[in-house]
Amino acid sequence: MQTFSKLGFLCLLSFGLIACDQITQFTTTSNSTNQTKAPAVALDPKAEFHLFIDFQNANNAKIAALNHEIANVTQSGDIASLAPLVNKFSTEIKVIVKDLDTLPIYSAEILKLKEKAKVLLVTSAELISDNVKLHHNPSPEGSMALLQKRDILLKISNEFSQMNDELMQKYGPPPQP
Structure with missing residues (x-):
């Protein structure tokens, strides 16, 4: 009986080892399969x-038109109609930033430019919104x-322009259609 128990235990142990080996092989095979199926992104x-x-050129016209509208309303002194226009501007900036996020950009130097552009857009929208709020509720703290x-925005703008210029020199302008 002891021999039979030992034999049964050895069979059970060998089945366990075989099963563990197959699980390890399956895991290794599936991991290597998953690694080969991952899409390779060619960086250009x-x-x-x-x-x-x-993308920037396509959206510059929208931003320029909204800035022109805001400037016209500001010069006219119609503060009441300025708030909806600033909301429209902020909404448009959010859409542009969202669209910018969808651009298939993977190379590090272009990603840095893309992120700087997003910060520039968001900060400019915040500055315009804060300016309108300051017109409604003037205060020395708000002015400061x-x-x-504004100084932060100028710094970001200068950094963006410098990065953009360097990349323009490196890669040249896009071909005209």
């Missing part, structure tokens, strides 16, 4: 930069905060 910084520039935000 020049093409990505040109894509970014095309607005000036600080």
Whole structure:
């Protein structure tokens, strides 16, 4: 009986070892299969930069038109109609930032430019919104905060322009259709 028990135990142990070995092989095989199925992203910084520039050019007209409207309303002194226009501007900036997030950009240097553009857009929308709020509720603290935000925006804008110029020199302008 002891021999039979030992034999049964050895069979059970061998089945366990075989099963564990198959699980390890399955895991290794499935991991290597998953690694080969992962999409490889070909980095082409020049093409990505040109894509970014095309996106930027397409959206600059929208932003310029909204800035022009805001400037006209501000010059007219109609503060009441300025708030809805600023909300429209902020909404448009959010849409542009969301669209910017969907651009297929993977190279590090173009990603840095893309992120700087997003910060620039969001900060400019915040500055315009804060400016309108300050017109409704003027205060020295609000003025100081607005000036600080303006300085930050100028710094971000300069950094963005410098990065953009460097990449333009490196990759050149996008081809004209």
